Amino acid sequence: xxxxxxxxxxxxxxxxxxxxxxxxxxxxxxxxxxxxxxxxxxxxxxxxxxxxxxxxxxxxxxxxxxxxxxxxxxxxxxxxxxxxxxxxxxxxxxxxxxxxxxxxxxxxxxxxxx
Amino acid sequence: xxxxxxxxxxxxxxxxxxxxxxxxxxxxxxxxxxxxxxxxxxxxxxxxxxxxxxxxxxxxxxxxxxxxxxxxxxxxxxxxxxxxxxxxxxxxxxxxxxxxxxxxxxxxxxxxxxx
Numbered sequence: 001x002x003x004x005x006x007x008x009x010x011x012x013x014x015x016x017x018x019x020x021x022x023x024x025x026x027x028x029x030x031x032x033x034x035x036x037x038x039x040x041x042x043x044x045x046x047x048x049x050x051x052x053x054x055x056x057x058x059x060x061x062x063x064x065x066x067x068x069x070x071x072x073x074x075x076x077x078x079x080x081x082x083x084x085x086x087x088x089x090x091x092x093x094x095x096x097x098x099x100x101x102x103x104x105x106x107x108x109x110x111x112x113x114x
Numbered sequence: 115x116x117x118x119x120x121x122x123x124x125x126x127x128x129x130x131x132x133x134x135x136x137x138x139x140x141x142x143x144x145x146x147x148x149x150x151x152x153x154x155x156x157x158x159x160x161x162x163x164x165x166x167x168x169x170x171x172x173x174x175x176x177x178x179x180x181x182x183x184x185x186x187x188x189x190x191x192x193x194x195x196x197x198x199x200x201x202x203x204x205x206x207x208x209x210x211x212x213x214x215x216x217x218x219x220x221x222x223x224x225x226x227x228x229x
Contacts (some may be wrong), residue, residue: 002166
């Protein structure tokens with residue numbers, strides 16, 4: 001079956017703009033988690049959604065937000081982009097909530113902020 | 115092993131040798147651990163997991179060892195192959211309040227396999 005799909009794979013934005021990233025989980029998976037990956041900080045947890053509800057949130061400012069739809073697809077949004085938001089944004093899905101099994105990752109959306 | 119600084123630890127091995135990648139985790143209450151492999155340009159891929167009620171688990175060519183006394187996790191790769199070249203992350207399952215858990219990742223170790 002198809003894996004986790006993230007779109008777009010690459011994008012370039014300028015400071016002050018906003019961006020929306022999309023994630024389609026593996027069919028049947030109800031949990032979607034988002035991570036930010038940078039060379040300096042590694043993989044940092046952003047948030048997790050399960051059955052359209054945000055279960056958990058990392059230590060990121062309010063400019064970072066997300067949502068999950070009834071079909072389990074998820075989007076994350078970053079407003080008022082800063083240079084430091086340049087990163088690989090990874091989405092991961094799982095059958096159950098985090099902590100109860102393997103996360104399956106997508107290939108990521110690479111965001112460059114100029 | 116793992117490093118909380120800016121530089122990614124590296125491990126370079128010869129093809130056919132065994133590799134050992136180490137990880138120190140932070141919370142003695144963590145009850146579930148996973149090793150992930152990330153190849154260049156790809157997302158992390160599950161390798162093997164272990165629950166805190168075990169101290170060893172084996173997969174195909176990989177073994178994970180858990181030492182709860184010193185909060186240490188290791189990944190052993192037998193007969194390392196060029197295709198094993200990647201960044202390896204350990205992740206611990208941290209309780210973030212109530213019944214909520216989140217996987218927290220280490221900084222990663224870059225494994226390079228020389229032919």
